Amino acid sequence: MHTVWSDGSGTISPMAETAIQRGYHYIAITDHTKGLKIAGGLDEERLEQQGREIMDLNRLFRHRGTDFTILRSAEMNLSPTGEADMAPSALRNLDLVLGCFHSALRRADDQTSRYIAALQNSDIQILGHPQTRIYNHREGLQADWRRVCAEAARLDKAVEIDGYPDRQDLRLSLLKIAKEEGAKISLGTDAHPPEQLVYMELSLATAALAKIQPEQIINFMTSTLLRRWLDGLHSR
Numbered sequence: 001m002h003t004v005w006s007d008g009s010g011t012i013s014p015m016a017e018t019a020i021q022r023g024y025h026y027i028a029i030t031d032h033t034k035g036l037k038i039a040g041g042l043d044e045e046r047l048e049q050q051g052r053e054i055m056d057l058n059r060l061f062r063h064r065g066t067d068f069t070i071l072r073s074a075e076m077n078l079s080p081t082g083e084a085d086m087a088p089s090a091l092r093n094l095d096l097v098l099g100c101f102h103s104a105l106r107r108a109d110d111q112t113s114r115y116i117a118a119l120q121n122s123d124i125q126i127l128g129h130p131q132t133r134i135y136n137h138r139e140g141l142q143a144d145w146r147r148v149c150a151e152a153a154r155l156d157k158a159v160e161i162d163g164y165p166d167r168q169d170l171r172l173s174l175l176k177i178a179k180e181e182g183a184k185i186s187l188g189t190d191a192h193p194p195e196q197l198v199y200m201e202l203s204l205a206t207a208a209l210a211k212i213q214p215e216q217i218i219n220f221m222t223s224t225l226l227r228r229w230l231d232g233l234h235s236r
Helices: 012-021 044-064 112-119 145-154 172-181 194-209 223-234
Strands: 003-006 026-029 069-078 096-101 158-162 184-188
Touching (some): 012 026, 044 069, 112 145, 172 184, 184 194
Parallel strands (some): 158 184
């Protein structure tokens, strides 16, 4: 496996060094965006500042001769109707964007429309922690998951397995639907400190239980193939 997605939370360099120790070739730092103020979400200016820090670190890795890259990324907050909280101009400088819901998460009615709207946002490549469930706290949203996953497949976008122990979202039953519909799968950790990168093993275990093949998982792409996939989505 080539990579891991994680929440940098101000620890970009330690995250990268730990990922290198784990044998990864690249990592995506996906801090929250400004709509999630409680988590210190980044606005456009701070996101640009983080991007400059990432570019400096990437130059350092190249100078060292280290085969490793940090991807400029974000976990973009989405409204209950699937609208983004960041200017498209700021997102175009990023390598990849996870779109995630963080509000109106206890609704009992069908929420398929918000997922379809999110996937159809041209700035998003991955739908993050899709069901939004948290063990012993929140069951998560209900939707026509077959339709959601089919739309992800049609658009060549990915749905995430968030390996954070309290989440493990997508759950196994929904992941099997994603597999059947042919949606790409993204393995994430939701890691905040570097030691939580170990949560990748939970994401990987869930994918294995669902019998997802490596070619359906974007984390198994080489950096060249990942860039090619992302470039294809960015050009639409």
